Amino acid sequence: MASETRERIIEACERVIARGGLRGFRMGDVAHEAGVSIGLLSYHFGDRDGLLQAALDHVNESAARRSEQGAAREPADEPRPPGERLADLLCSEFGDEPQVRAGSIAWNELRAAAVFDPDRAAAVTRATADWQSEVRRLIGEAAHHAEPDTAALVLTALVEGLSGRWLTGQTTAHEAQEAVRAALRGLGLLTTSL
Amino acid sequence: MASETRERIIEACERVIARGGLRGFRMGDVAHEAGVSIGLLSYHFGDRDGLLQAALDHVNESAARRSEQGAAREPADEPRPPGERLADLLCSEFGDEPQVRAGSIAWNELRAAAVFDPDRAAAVTRATADWQSEVRRLIGEAAHHAEPDTAALVLTALVEGLSGRWLTGQTTAHEAQEAVRAALRGLGLLTTSL
DNA sequence: CTCAGAACTGAAACTATTTTCAGGATACGG
DNA sequence: CCGTATCCTGAAAATAGTTTCAGTTCTGAG
Numbered sequence: 001m002a003s004e005t006r007e008r009i010i011e012a013c014e015r016v017i018a019r020g021g022l023r024g025f026r027m028g029d030v031a032h033e034a035g036v037s038i039g040l041l042s043y044h045f046g047d048r049d050g051l052l053q054a055a056l057d058h059v060n061e062s063a064a065r066r067s068e069q070g071a072a073r074e075p076a077d078e079p080r081p082p083g084e085r086l087a088d089l090l091c092s093e094f095g096d097e098p099q100v101r102a103g104s105i106a107w108n109e110l111r112a113a114a115v116f117d118p119d120r121a122a123a124v125t126r127a128t129a130d131w132q133s134e135v136r137r138l139i140g141e142a143a144h145h146a147e148p149d150t151a152a153l154v155l156t157a158l159v160e161g162l163s164g165r166w167l168t169g170q171t172t173a174h175e176a177q178e179a180v181r182a183a184l185r186g187l188g189l190l191t192t193s194l
Numbered sequence: 195m196a197s198e199t200r201e202r203i204i205e206a207c208e209r210v211i212a213r214g215g216l217r218g219f220r221m222g223d224v225a226h227e228a229g230v231s232i233g234l235l236s237y238h239f240g241d242r243d244g245l246l247q248a249a250l251d252h253v254n255e256s257a258a259r260r261s262e263q264g265a266a267r268e269p270a271d272e273p274r275p276p277g278e279r280l281a282d283l284l285c286s287e288f289g290d291e292p293q294v295r296a297g298s299i300a301w302n303e304l305r306a307a308a309v310f311d312p313d314r315a316a317a318v319t320r321a322t323a324d325w326q327s328e329v330r331r332l333i334g335e336a337a338h339h340a341e342p343d344t345a346a347l348v349l350t351a352l353v354e355g356l357s358g359r360w361l362t363g364q365t366t367a368h369e370a371q372e373a374v375r376a377a378l379r380g381l382g383l384l385t386t387s388l
Numbered sequence: 389c390t391c392a393g394a395a396c397t398g399a400a401a402c403t404a405t406t407t408t409c410a411g412g413a414t415a416c417g418g
Numbered sequence: 419c420c421g422t423a424t425c426c427t428g429a430a431a432a433t434a435g436t437t438t439c440a441g442t443t444c445t446g447a448g
Binding site: 042 | 404405406407408409
């Protein structure tokens with residue numbers, strides 16, 4: 001059926017982006033990766049832009065789903081401290097599983113492309129605002145903070161910066177996570193005890 | 195003279211990069227922007243890669259020069275608090291002057307490209323390490339901090355993340371600077387008094 | 389002035405990639 | 419089966435961009 005093939009193509013797009021970024025996003029590579037002909041890409045998605053758009057939308061959705069999942073996964077009978085949940089949410093960006101890494105790379109590319117493309121900037125802004133307000137909410141639960149909005153901005157921007165460090169091999173995923181936790185402690189949102 | 199023309203070409207490169215990123219870096223655009231023929235680019239810089247390399251090196255040098263200037267501008271008789279100098283160094287990335295913005299855009303692009311290009315990753319890593327160790331030094335001067343290395347990582351990564359927010363229009367330069375100062379206060383490196 | 393070498397031009401050749409399209413395969417209701 | 423609508427292919431055309439190069443202009447020393 002066609003929808004399966006579409007799906008396969010979108011997944012191939014994600015792998016191609018993860019391997020070479022938006023710059024290395026070639027329809028020939030996508031077709032080869034998906035095991036279909038190059039003509040089929042146009043058939044399903046119109047042109048290169050349509051294909052890329054579909055792939056990036058999918059990345060967006062996946063990220064949103066993961067974020068919601070994280071919030072829902074909390075068992076009601078064993079309440080984890082909100083500071084810990086905050087740390088989890090923020091650190092979920094880092095991790096050596098291929099899917100996590102591919103997602104981070106795609107986001108990194110999307111953010112970089114958004115500088116020059118208002119449409120993409122709008123999409124990034126919306127998704128980022130959702131994420132940041134979720135962080136803001138957890139800050140409110142974790143502690144009385146004087147400037148919770150600023151703290152949410154600082155934490156989310158920090159994660160984005162650390163993501164770049166990690167993806168370029170300047171830090172490990174673990175170091176990035178430790179840095180996030182250190183920042184949370186600095187803001188009084190995580191107790192020092194391990 | 196040739197060196198003037200070279201300079202003009204490099205400056206044109208910076209404008210082209212600021213306008214369209216590394217992806218939008220076209221030799222035709224550079225030639226048009228510099229008011230020279232396309233053949234001259236090859237004559238002076240060999241090929242596209244050589245041209246791009248020269249342009250990025252120039253961005254690097256400019257940033258380094260600006261940073262040194264900032265450090266040297268401190269008059270010995272009126273010592274500014276190290277926390278303030280730290281804030282200045284970190285906030286110098288944000289600002290609405292075209293040159294500052296162009297420099298930030300170039301860096302943002304370079305960081306994004308470094309994910310897929312080991313050579314660029316090495317260059318970025320080196321420059322980032324220098325900057326971070328300067329921050330680390332100022333932290334040492336500003337206060338006894340339990341984890342100065344982690345603090346330096348957090349602050350520099352934060353600036354990189356905020357830079358992305360600013361360049362995509364998600365925050366203003368001023369908001370980004372305020373966020374940096376808030377983080378510095380949280381880390382006990384800047385007194386609350388204004 | 390004149391010549392050599394450096395700076396410079398722009399069109400043509402080349403390369404890489406996307407888009408189109410004529411047609412082949414496949415699924416499926418009648 | 420048959421017809422047809424959908425899915426799919428891959429080669430050819432179109433497009434976008436870089437590199438080359440034969441030739442022109444400029445510059446300065448002799």
